[in-house]
Amino acid sequence: MTATIDTRSQGTSPYDADAGLAGIGTPPASHLDSAPVSRSSAPSSLLGGGVGASRTGTRRGVITVTGPVGPRYSEILTPDALAFLALLHDRFDAARDELIAQRQLRRQDIADGSDPDFRASTRPVRDDPHWRVAGSRHAPGLEDRRVEITGPTDPKMTINALNSGARCWLADAEDASSPTWPNVVEGQLALHDAIRGTLSFTNEAGKEYTLRSADIVDLPTIVFRPRGWHLDEAHLRYTDANGITSSALGSLVDFGLYIFHNAAELIARGRGPYFYLPKLEGYKEARLWNEVFEVAQDALGIPRGTIRATVLIETLPAAFEMEEILYELRDHCAGLNAGRWDYLFSVIKCFRTRGDSYVLPDRAQVTMTAPFMRAYTELLVATCHKRGAHAIGGMSAFIPDRRNPEVTRQAFQQVAGDKKREAGDGFDGTWVAHPDLIPVAEAEFDAVLGDAPNQVSRQLPDVAVGQHELLDVASARRAGATVTSAGLRSNVSVAVRYIDAWLRGTGAAALDNLMEDAATAEISRSQVWQWIASGTVTDDDQLLVTRERVEAILLDVVATLPHDRGNRIDDAAAIFRAVALEDDFPAFLTSPAYQGYLVGSPVDRP
Numbered sequence: 307m308t309a310t311i312d313t314r315s316q317g318t319s320p321y322d323a324d325a326g327l328a329g330i331g332t333p334p335a336s337h338l339d340s341a342p343v344s345r346s347s348a349p350s351s352l353l354g355g356g357v358g359a360s361r362t363g364t365r366r367g368v369i370t371v372t373g374p375v376g377p378r379y380s381e382i383l384t385p386d387a388l389a390f391l392a393l394l395h396d397r398f399d400a401a402r403d404e405l406i407a408q409r410q411l412r413r414q415d416i417a418d419g420s421d422p423d424f425r426a427s428t429r430p431v432r433d434d435p436h437w438r439v440a441g442s443r444h445a446p447g448l449e450d451r452r453v454e455i456t457g458p459t460d461p462k463m464t465i466n467a468l469n470s471g472a473r474c475w476l477a478d479a480e481d482a483s484s485p486t487w488p489n490v491v492e493g494q495l496a497l498h499d500a501i502r503g504t505l506s507f508t509n510e511a512g513k514e515y516t517l518r519s520a521d522i523v524d525l526p527t528i529v530f531r532p533r534g535w536h537l538d539e540a541h542l543r544y545t546d547a548n549g550i551t552s553s554a555l556g557s558l559v560d561f562g563l564y565i566f567h568n569a570a571e572l573i574a575r576g577r578g579p580y581f582y583l584p585k586l587e588g589y590k591e592a593r594l595w596n597e598v599f600e601v602a603q604d605a606l607g608i609p610r611g612t613i614r615a616t617v618l619i620e621t622l623p624a625a626f627e628m629e630e631i632l633y634e635l636r637d638h639c640a641g642l643n644a645g646r647w648d649y650l651f652s653v654i655k656c657f658r659t660r661g662d663s664y665v666l667p668d669r670a671q672v673t674m675t676a677p678f679m680r681a682y683t684e685l686l687v688a689t690c691h692k693r694g695a696h697a698i699g700g701m702s703a704f705i706p707d708r709r710n711p712e713v714t715r716q717a718f719q720q721v722a723g724d725k726k727r728e729a730g731d732g733f734d735g736t737w738v739a740h741p742d743l744i745p746v747a748e749a750e751f752d753a754v755l756g757d758a759p760n761q762v763s764r765q766l767p768d769v770a771v772g773q774h775e776l777l778d779v780a781s782a783r784r785a786g787a788t789v790t791s792a793g794l795r796s797n798v799s800v801a802v803r804y805i806d807a808w809l810r811g812t813g814a815a816a817l818d819n820l821m822e823d824a825a826t827a828e829i830s831r832s833q834v835w836q837w838i839a840s841g842t843v844t845d846d847d848q849l850l851v852t853r854e855r856v857e858a859i860l861l862d863v864v865a866t867l868p869h870d871r872g873n874r875i876d877d878a879a880a881i882f883r884a885v886a887l888e889d890d891f892p893a894f895l896t897s898p899a900y901q902g903y904l905v906g907s908p909v910d911r912p
C-alpha cells in the first residue's frame with residue numbers, strides 16, 4: 307500500500323490526545339465518539355451510482371479484478387459488490403495504513419525497552435462501571451457458543467463443519483486459510499451456497515456431501531473470520547480517487563464480500579452477519595472495524611448494531627486494551643476470544659530483541675497454565691463478564707487420528723483437560739479443530755453450564771492481573787521449562803512443512819498429530835529467530851543456537867521430506883531462511899510468502 311503516513315501528527319502515543327473515548331459516563335448506546343463516520347456521509351448512492359462516480363458527481367475509487375476468473379466467480383465479483391468494496395477502500399484504506407504504521411512504532415518502542423502497560427489516557431473507560439456491550443442480545447444463534455468448530459471454507463470442510471453438531475462454526479479466511487485466489491473467491495461461493503442451503507460437493511472418489519438441513523437455523527451459527535489488517539489481496543486492485551493504484555486489503559475484501567452477499571439472507575433466515583476479528587493490536591483498530599461496520603450497514607440498509615463481532619485477543623499490546631476494544635465496538639461486540647497461538651507469537655515478536663530473560667522455552671512446554679498465559683486468560687474472562695460479553699476459549703492443538711486409537715485417546719485426554727480448565731475458569735465457550743473433539747469439549751462445558759446458555763453473569767472480582775503478571779514471560783523457564791535441541795529441530799521441521807502446505811493452498815495441516823496453522827507456524831519460526839538473536843543455549847546439549855546450526859538442521863529436514871511433483875519444499879526452506887535466519891524480522895511470515903511465492907503460483911489459479 308502506498309498511502310502517505312504522517313507519523314509526526316500521530317506520535318508514538320497518539321492515544322493520549324485522543325477524544326474518541328469521550329462518551330464515558332453517558333449511556334452506552336449513543337455514538338459519542340469523534341470518529342468521522344456519519345450517516346450523511348453514508349453511501350446512499352452506492353448501488354445506483356455506478357463504479358467510479360457517485361450520483362452527486364464526487365469521484366470515487368474503483369476496484370478492478372486482475373486475478374483469473376473461474377466458474378461462478380462472476381456471482382461473487384459482481385459490479386455492485388466491487389462498488390461496495392471500493393466504497394470501503396475509499397473510506398478505510400489510508401486509515402489501515404496509518405494503523406499498521408502505528409503498530410510498527412509501538413513494537414519498536416517495546417524492542418527499545420518500553421514495556422506495554424495499561425494506558426493512563428483510557429482509564430476512564432476502565433473505571434466507568436456503567437457501559438455494556440451488545441453481547442448476544444438481538445443476535446440469534448450467539449447465545450450459546452459452548453463449542454465452536456473452526457476451519458477453512460472449502461466446500462467439503464464447510465459441509466462437514468455445518469453438519470458437525472457444534473453450536474457455531476468459525477469459517478476461517480485467516481489462520482486456517484492459505485489466501486490463494488481460488489480459496490478467497492470459492493470460499494465466498496461455498497458460504498453463499500451454504501447460507502442458502504444449496505451447497506453440495508462430490509470428492510474425487512465420488513463421495514457426495516450435502517448439508518443435513520437446508521435451513522441454517524438447524525446448523526451451527528456461522529461466524530466468519532476475515533483476514534487481518536496486515537494482509538493484501540493482490541488479485542483486486544484499488545484505484546483511489548486520485549488515480550493511485552495498490553492491492554486491495556484482504557480484510558476489507560473478505561468482510562465486504564461476505565456481508566454484501568449474505569447479510570440480508572442471514573437476517574431473513576434467522577441469523578445475522580457475525581464476525582471474528584483477528585490480530586488486533588489495540589483499540590484504535592477496533593474503532594476502525596466499528597467504523598467499517600457502520601459504513602457497511604448504512605450502505606446495505608441494515609440497522610446499525612446488527613453486526614456482531616468477537617475480537618481475538620491474540621497480541622500482547624491488545625491484552626492491555628481489552629476493555630477499550632470492547633468499548634469501541636460496544637454496539638457490535640459479542641465477546642472476546644483467547645487466541646493463544648498468535649498471542650504467543652506476539653509475545654515472542656515483541657520481546658525478540660530483549661535478551662535471555664524474555665526467551666520462551668520450547669513451544670510444546672509453554673502451556674496455558676504458565677503463569678503469564680493464565681494471567682491473560684483470567685483477565686480476558688473477568689473483563690468480558692464485567693461488560694456483558696462472551697469469553698471464548700482457544701484451540702488445543704491436539705487432534706485425533708481416526709486410524710490411530712492411541713493418538714486419539716491422548717488427544718481426547720489433552721483436550722478434555724484444556725476445556726475443563728476453561729469452563730471452570732469462566733469461559734462461555736471454546737474452540738475445537740476437529741469434529742471428533744466436539745463431544746469431548748461439550749462434556750466439559752455441559753458439566754459447568756448445564757442448561758444455561760453461558761456464564762456471562764459470573765463475575766470475577768478477585769482477578770487481579772496487572773502489568774507484571776502479563777509480562778512475566780520468564781515464569782515459564784523459572785518453573786523448569788527448557789529450550790531443547792529437539793524443540794529446535796521441531797520448530798524448523800514444522801515451519802518448513804507448514805509453509806510447504808500453505809504454498810500448495812492448504813492453510814491448516816495435521817503435522818505430528820498436532821493442528822498447525824499460520825499462527826503456530828509463526829511461533830516456530832519466531833522462536834528460532836529469537837533463540838539465535840538471544841544467544842540461547844539448548845539445555846540438553848549446552849550448544850549455542852546459531853544460524854549455522856539451524857542451517858544444518860534445515861538442510862537435514864529438507865533432505866528427509868519428499869520432493870514430489872507439486873511439493874514446494876525448496877521454496878518453503880527459502881521462506882524459512884528469510885523469516886527466521888535474516889537480521890530483519892518480517893512482522894508476518896505470510897506477507898513475504900504471499901507476494902513472493904503464492905501469487906501467480908499454480909494453486910493461485912482457478
Ligand SMILES: CC(=O)SCCNC(=O)CCNC(=O)[C@H](O)C(C)(C)COP(=O)(O)OP(=O)(O)OC[C@H]1O[C@@H](n2cnc3c(N)ncnc32)[C@H](O)[C@@H]1OP(=O)(O)O
Nearest residue numbers: 456457466467481482647701739740814815816821823825
Ligand atoms: C490458531 C488458530 O487460529 S486455530 C483455528 C484455525 N485452525 C483451524 O481451523 C484448523 C481446523 N482443522 C483442520 O483444518 C483439520 O482438522 C486438520 C487439517 C487439522 C486435520 O484435518 P484432516 O487431516 O482432514 O483430519 P481427518 O482426516 O481426521 O478428518 C476426518 C474428517 O473430518 C473432517 N474435518 C476435520 N477437521 C474438520 C474441521 N475443522 N471442520 C470440518 N471438518 C473437519 C475432515 O474433512 C474429514 O472428513 P471426510 O471424512 O469427509 O474426508
Ligand SMILES: O=CC(=O)O
Nearest residue numbers: 645646647648825
Ligand atoms: O486464532 C487463534 C490463535 O490462537 O491464534
Ligand SMILES: [Mg+2]
Nearest residue numbers: 481645648825
Ligand atoms: Mg490467530
